[in-house]
Amino acid sequence: MRCIGKTERVNNAPIVAEQLVRHFGEVKAVDGINLTVNQGEIFGFLGPNGAGKSTAVRMLTTLLRPTSGTARVAGFDVVKQADDVRRNIGVALQDAAIDPLMTGFELLELQAVLYGIPANKMKQRADDLLERVGLTAAADRRVGTYSGGMRRRLDLALSLIHQPVVLFLDEPTTGLDPMSRLTLWEEVRRLNREGTTVMLTTQYLEEADQLADRIAIIDHGRIVREGKPADLKRTVGDPTLLINVSRAQTDSAKTVLARFGELRPTAEGTLGVGLKGGAERVAEVVRALDEAKIVVEHLELSQPSLDDVFAEATGHRLEGAENAPQAG
Amino acid sequence: MRRRPAETARHLVALSRRSTLAIFRQPALVGPSLIFPLFFAALGSSAFSRAISLPGFPQVDSYLQFTLAGTVTQGVLFGSVTGAAALATDIQDGFFDRLLAAPASRTAILFGRLAGSSLFGAMQALVFLLVLLPFGVVVQAGLLGYVSIVVAGFLTAFAVGALMSVVALKTGSAEAVQGTFPVLFILLFLSSAFFPRETMSGVYRRIADANPISYMVEGQRWLTIDGVSLTAMLQTLAIPAGIAVLTTALALRQLSARLRAR
Numbered sequence: 001m002r003c004i005g006k007t008e009r010v011n012n013a014p015i016v017a018e019q020l021v022r023h024f025g026e027v028k029a030v031d032g033i034n035l036t037v038n039q040g041e042i043f044g045f046l047g048p049n050g051a052g053k054s055t056a057v058r059m060l061t062t063l064l065r066p067t068s069g070t071a072r073v074a075g076f077d078v079v080k081q082a083d084d085v086r087r088n089i090g091v092a093l094q095d096a097a098i099d100p101l102m103t104g105f106e107l108l109e110l111q112a113v114l115y116g117i118p119a120n121k122m123k124q125r126a127d128d129l130l131e132r133v134g135l136t137a138a139a140d141r142r143v144g145t146y147s148g149g150m151r152r153r154l155d156l157a158l159s160l161i162h163q164p165v166v167l168f169l170d171e172p173t174t175g176l177d178p179m180s181r182l183t184l185w186e187e188v189r190r191l192n193r194e195g196t197t198v199m200l201t202t203q204y205l206e207e208a209d210q211l212a213d214r215i216a217i218i219d220h221g222r223i224v225r226e227g228k229p230a231d232l233k234r235t236v237g238d239p240t241l242l243i244n245v246s247r248a249q250t251d252s253a254k255t256v257l258a259r260f261g262e263l264r265p266t267a268e269g270t271l272g273v274g275l276k277g278g279a280e281r282v283a284e285v286v287r288a289l290d291e292a293k294i295v296v297e298h299l300e301l302s303q304p305s306l307d308d309v310f311a312e313a314t315g316h317r318l319e320g321a322e323n324a325p326q327a328g
Numbered sequence: 329m330r331r332r333p334a335e336t337a338r339h340l341v342a343l344s345r346r347s348t349l350a351i352f353r354q355p356a357l358v359g360p361s362l363i364f365p366l367f368f369a370a371l372g373s374s375a376f377s378r379a380i381s382l383p384g385f386p387q388v389d390s391y392l393q394f395t396l397a398g399t400v401t402q403g404v405l406f407g408s409v410t411g412a413a414a415l416a417t418d419i420q421d422g423f424f425d426r427l428l429a430a431p432a433s434r435t436a437i438l439f440g441r442l443a444g445s446s447l448f449g450a451m452q453a454l455v456f457l458l459v460l461l462p463f464g465v466v467v468q469a470g471l472l473g474y475v476s477i478v479v480a481g482f483l484t485a486f487a488v489g490a491l492m493s494v495v496a497l498k499t500g501s502a503e504a505v506q507g508t509f510p511v512l513f514i515l516l517f518l519s520s521a522f523f524p525r526e527t528m529s530g531v532y533r534r535i536a537d538a539n540p541i542s543y544m545v546e547g548q549r550w551l552t553i554d555g556v557s558l559t560a561m562l563q564t565l566a567i568p569a570g571i572a573v574l575t576t577a578l579a580l581r582q583l584s585a586r587l588r589a590r
Contacts, residue, residue, distance in 0.1 A: 096422035
């Protein structure tokens with residue numbers, strides 16, 4: 001069953017936002033976002049904590065009213081046709097707990113009633129979803145006994161009970177172990193292959209790179225880059241040469257590196273330069289550093305990544321990216 | 329867009345089931361709400377057994393018979409905060425958002441949360457009656473009296489739960505809801521729950537005269553001691569029902585304000 005609304009649809013793209021703004025007092029959490037997510041896409045919203053990802057998603061899922069601007073989800077206005085939006089979307093929010101006193105099956109049952117699924121179809125639907133997310137054996141256990149990964153999988157099942165047109169996943173793998181992340185990624189891909197449009201927020205570069213057809217990089221409430229991951233990486237151009245030197249030699253090393261390209265923002269303690277000419281010039285850089293009597297502790301040539309795209313767009317690296325658990 | 333009443337009713341039933349299951353799955357919450365009022369009744373029965381001969385006390389066989397209504401009201405007040413505290417917890421931990429992101433009836437979200445503690449209020453009244461019966465407590469009004477006291481337990485729990493929900497919706501903090509509990513406790517002791525108003529004087533008497541809890545308790549007390557009367561029935565049922573209407577209106581207004589502020 002694909003849900004339909006009770007009022008008129010006006011646009012075919014599942015998610016359209018125009019000049020979406022949300023202020024909290026003086027704070028501009030979202031500051032004029034324009035975006036279109038096409039049918040069948042996995043769209044990634046990438047940014048650090050506090051960038052405005054979750055606020056934007058909360059507006060698109062009708063949980064927050066925009067201060068200004070408009071948005072349509074599944075063809076319905078998020079303010080004027082909020083109930084129709086809710087009937088057509090699935091939402092798994094990072095900060096929405098699952099009642100620990102209920103069993104997985106009971107929660108699916110409750111969700112089915114709220115979405116108007118007939119009682120005679122409810123059990124089959126719940127059983128199918130529990131099997132799909134690998135929770136059949138735990139269906140009658142209270143959620144309080146579930147692991148973090150099991151809760152996220154149940155959360156996903158809950159968001160799918162009514163077979164939504166658009167699925168919003170807010171930081172779906174934050175805090176999960178690598179195996180649970182891979183399982184969830186696979187499930188998201190499978191849902192997408194079946195036709196569900198997915199919008200996910202993440203602060204993990206690898207997650208955005210692996211899952212998203214297109215991404216938007218958000219920083220301080222504004223979208224600073226948008227496009228396919230491969231295209232965005234190409235815009236950064238040259239690979240980044242990363243070196244570590246002693247603190248005392250940092251300034252002279254910067255002077256040397258600046259001769260080979262534009263200095264790039266890096267993690268603290270590391271220097272980076274967009275190396276014009278690529279790998280062929282690494283030896284030349286090493287010789288120049290040697291001539292300047294600079295002792296190189298570590299040297300690494302890094303191909304453009306989404307982190308480079310992020311750094312190039314915002315002037316700083318994605319916060320916490322280095323700490324994200326590596327899957328696979 | 330207006331929701332069909334049948335859809336709202338289905339949401340209400342499903343959410344009420346959740347809140348009821350939640351209460352009975354927390355023995356640490358159920359136990360004290362049943363045990364402490366009975367403990368106070370036993371203590372009062374022993375300490376104040378001779379108080380019933382004081383001028384102003386009604387003609388009763390035992391202090392226990394006199395204090396039955398007070399015990400029921402005390403227990404229900406103890407338990408009635410749980411629904412509102414659970415609502416605040418839902419807001420704190422995000423389950424409230426989960427429900428709001430679904431096409432769930434907003435009023436069903438509120439009343440579904442209160443249903444569990446209201447049913448628990450009725451169950452508390454029934455348990456207190458059943459436990460105290462073997463100790464010689466008899467409700468003179470008969471079956472109608474027993475049923476009325478149980479229904480009063482439901483209505484009182486609902487009324488107080490709705491009032492506490494205003495705090496829950498305003499603050500989104502379970503601690504804030506629990507923090508208001510002493511106010512209820514003080515109101516209970518400044519009523520005729522444990523002594524007749526006729527034995528009081530001064531400010532204490534004036535507060536008890538103005539305290540609606542006094543009239544609720546006295547209605548149940550008359551059903552227990554004197555039997556059925558229109559006044560007793562009205563005080564037992566109409567006062568908590570009236571308060572419930574008022575506090576429900578306040579809770580709905582606060583819910584609306586919370587949703588508008590999003």
